[in-house]
Amino acid sequence: xxxxxxxxxxxxxxVTPDHAVAHEQVDEIQLPGVKGYFGVLPGHTPLLAVLxxxxxxxxxxxxxxxxxxxxxxxxxxxxxxxxLCRSAERADEIDVARAEAAKQRAEAELKKPQMKxxxxxxxxxxxxxxxxxxxVASRTRMRG
Amino acid sequence: xxSLIDLRRRIRSVKSTQQITKAMKMVASSRLRRAQDRxxxxxPFARFTMDVLSSLAxxxxxxxxxxxxxxxxxxxxxxxxxxxxADKGLCGAFNTxxxxxxxxxxTERDHRPVSLGVVGRxxxxxxxxxxxxxxxxxxxxFQRLDEAExxxxxxxxxxxxxxxxxxxxxxxxxxxxxxxxxxxxxxQLLPIKRLPPPDxxxxxxxxxxxxxxxxxxxxxxxxxVEIEIWQALLESAAAEHAARMTAMDSxxxxxxxxxxxxxxxxxxxxxxSITREIIEVVSGAGAI
Numbered sequence: 001x002x003x004x005x006x007x008x009x010x011x012x013x014x015v016t017p018d019h020a021v022a023h024e025q026v027d028e029i030q031l032p033g034v035k036g037y038f039g040v041l042p043g044h045t046p047l048l049a050v051l052x053x054x055x056x057x058x059x060x061x062x063x064x065x066x067x068x069x070x071x072x073x074x075x076x077x078x079x080x081x082x083x084l085c086r087s088a089e090r091a092d093e094i095d096v097a098r099a100e101a102a103k104q105r106a107e108a109e110l111k112k113p114q115m116k117x118x119x120x121x122x123x124x125x126x127x128x129x130x131x132x133x134x135x136v137a138s139r140t141r142m143r144g
Numbered sequence: 145x146x147s148l149i150d151l152r153r154r155i156r157s158v159k160s161t162q163q164i165t166k167a168m169k170m171v172a173s174s175r176l177r178r179a180q181d182r183x184x185x186x187x188p189f190a191r192f193t194m195d196v197l198s199s200l201a202x203x204x205x206x207x208x209x210x211x212x213x214x215x216x217x218x219x220x221x222x223x224x225x226x227x228x229x230a231d232k233g234l235c236g237a238f239n240t241x242x243x244x245x246x247x248x249x250x251t252e253r254d255h256r257p258v259s260l261g262v263v264g265r266x267x268x269x270x271x272x273x274x275x276x277x278x279x280x281x282x283x284x285x286f287q288r289l290d291e292a293e294x295x296x297x298x299x300x301x302x303x304x305x306x307x308x309x310x311x312x313x314x315x316x317x318x319x320x321x322x323x324x325x326x327x328x329x330x331x332q333l334l335p336i337k338r339l340p341p342p343d344x345x346x347x348x349x350x351x352x353x354x355x356x357x358x359x360x361x362x363x364x365x366x367x368x369v370e371i372e373i374w375q376a377l378l379e380s381a382a383a384e385h386a387a388r389m390t391a392m393d394s395x396x397x398x399x400x401x402x403x404x405x406x407x408x409x410x411x412x413x414x415x416x417s418i419t420r421e422i423i424e425v426v427s428g429a430g431a432i
Contacts (some may be wrong), residue, residue: 013188016189017186017189017294018186018291034355047351047354048353049354050360073363075196082192084193086291
């Protein structure tokens with residue numbers, strides 16, 4: 001039995017409530033799922049996943065683009081991937097100084113002795129976000 | 145008869161008013177374009193969220209979620225109305241229409257307690273004087289409309305609903321239909337209406353889920369409420385700019401008409417006084 005031909009590309013749609021961040025043909029995508037990072041190649045089984053805070057990258061030929069994303073949802077189909085998230089920033093959109101300040105703020109708060117559990121969660125996410133941003137920002141600087 | 149000097153002064157003042165209204169119209173129209181783009185930009189997000197929810201709906205137990213819990217409508221059922229108006233005036237009947245609708249809502253539910261959540265300075269100022277129970281107020285949000293704002297409002301509304309402080313939540317806002325038309329809409333926000341099972345005609349996609357469908361469902365439902373509010377805010381912002389643009393356009397036109405009629409009147413006055421002076425000269429010469 002002949003299998004249906006696998007698609008050769010993925011169409012990536014990356015949208016936030018504010019605007020569409022990317023609409024591109026890509027070869028490979030890696031996504032930050034809540035249960036860990038996972039990669040998607042063309043022909044992937046349909047998948048619906050919740051995304052956490054982390055970096056997403058997509059590759060087109062040899063070029064990788066990194067995006068810092070914050071909480072969202074991804075729908076994977078064999079030939080397309082739709083990502084919805086609260087925020088998504090490419091490396092060049094990231095304000096490094098702001099992310100650095102946010103990181104220090106979060107770290108300072110974590111050092112405080114008493115902390116309510118709900119505060120802890122908030123600070124933890126803030127710290128993760130700033131770290132992701134810094135990481136994504138450093139990716140392009142290494143290349144450029 | 146007013147003197148020439150007075151007329152000239154009035155024309156000058158109308159002219160400067162016209163300049164202001166013209167400038168406001170320009171500002172509103174450029175803001176409108178941006179607001180329109182944002183409304184359109186938010187649509188795919190909302191559509192996709194809805195798709196995901198309805199594809200999940202058949203797989204999960206919908207009765208369990210607190211945001212979906214329907215409470216029977218009784219004489220004591222309390223409701224929360226979120227009133228979205230503008231922060232500023234000078235936009236025609238934009239705010240008035242909202243307030244009228246809100247008052248209608250209040251009279252319709254008379255004796256049943258209604259609390260309000262007011263968004264926008266105009267709606268706060270209006271209801272503060274009326275002694276209605278205001279659960280929360282958010283002002284100065286439209287200058288720089290941020291998505292975080294809709295999350296705050298959604299959190300307040302969902303808290304009130306899940307804690308049982310209110311039995312339903314409605315959203316009242318101006319929908320942006322076209323530049324010339326805004327429509328006042330009352331939309332039920334909570335409980336979230338039961339989702340129809342996906343179209344049986346369409347081929348269902350068998351997804352893998354990560355995490356479990358129920359968990360995804362629980363994650364997406366509150367996001368859905370946030371998006372509904374976000375869309376309402378964007379619609380309202382676009383509608384406000386559209387309303388201001390049309391209001392300022394007609395104000396500019398009216399000022400133009402007024403200048404024309406004042407100029408005509410002024411010329412008549414001037415001619416009358418010239419004629420009078422000639423008559424005086426002629427009759428003076430005849431008397432000699």
